[in-house]
Amino acid sequence: MSRKSFVPIDTNPPVRIDEDGNPDLRPPSKSQLKRDSTRLQELGVRLTKLSPARLKQLPLAELLYQAIREAQKITSHEAKRRQMQLVGKLMRDAQIDPIQAQLAKWEGDSQDEIAAFHQLELWRDKLLDDEHFTKFMNLYPAADAQQMRALIRAARKEQAANKALLQGHEPQRKHFRVLFQEIKRLQADAQGDTGRDTDADIDDDEDD
Numbered sequence: 001m002s003r004k005s006f007v008p009i010d011t012n013p014p015v016r017i018d019e020d021g022n023p024d025l026r027p028p029s030k031s032q033l034k035r036d037s038t039r040l041q042e043l044g045v046r047l048t049k050l051s052p053a054r055l056k057q058l059p060l061a062e063l064l065y066q067a068i069r070e071a072q073k074i075t076s077h078e079a080k081r082r083q084m085q086l087v088g089k090l091m092r093d094a095q096i097d098p099i100q101a102q103l104a105k106w107e108g109d110s111q112d113e114i115a116a117f118h119q120l121e122l123w124r125d126k127l128l129d130d131e132h133f134t135k136f137m138n139l140y141p142a143a144d145a146q147q148m149r150a151l152i153r154a155a156r157k158e159q160a161a162n163k164a165l166l167q168g169h170e171p172q173r174k175h176f177r178v179l180f181q182e183i184k185r186l187q188a189d190a191q192g193d194t195g196r197d198t199d200a201d202i203d204d205d206e207d208d
Helices: 030-048 062-073 077-091 096-127 130-139 145-163 174-194 199-203
Strands: none
Touching: 030 062, 030 077, 030 096, 062 077, 096 130, 096 145, 096 174, 130 145, 145 174
C-alpha cells in the first residue's frame, strides 16, 4: 500500500507578475479557484474519516469541527453531499498547512504499523517450516524453545485440518493467532530491551 502524497494547498498564493514585471492583481482564474476548492473538499473528506479524539488534536475552528462531526453522522447521500459542501466552504478559513502536516504524520505511522504486522505474519508462516526455527531462536534467545515448538505443531495441525475442510465450512484460526501473538510479544520484548529493528533480519531471509 502506497502512502498518500502530501500536496500542499496554497490558500495564500504569491502575487503573480505580468509580462511587464508588474504585480498582477487580477483575481485568480475560475479554473484555479475550482482546483483549490476541490482540494479543500478532498481534505475535508479525509477529516471526516478521523476519530473525534484525532479531530480535537487539529487546529480546527469550532464551526468546522462541528460541521465535520455532523457529516460523520449523516447517512443520506444527498444530505451528506450538502454537509460536505459546507465543510469545504469552512475549510477556506482553516489552517491548512498544520492540518496536512499532522495527517501526513498519522498516515505515515499507520503505514509503519501495517508493515510491522506483515513482518509478524511472515515470521508466523516461516515458522511452519522447520528450517527457519533455528534462525528465529537466534534472533529471540529469550523464547522458550519447547513452548514455541508446541505452538508451531498446533498451528500446523490446524493448517492441515483447514485444508481438509469441505466447502462451506469455516476454517479455524485459533492456533495461528496464538502463535502470532507469541511472536509479537517476543519481538516487542526484544526491541524494548535492545532498541534494535528486527525487520531487516527477516528481510534478508525472504528468498530462502
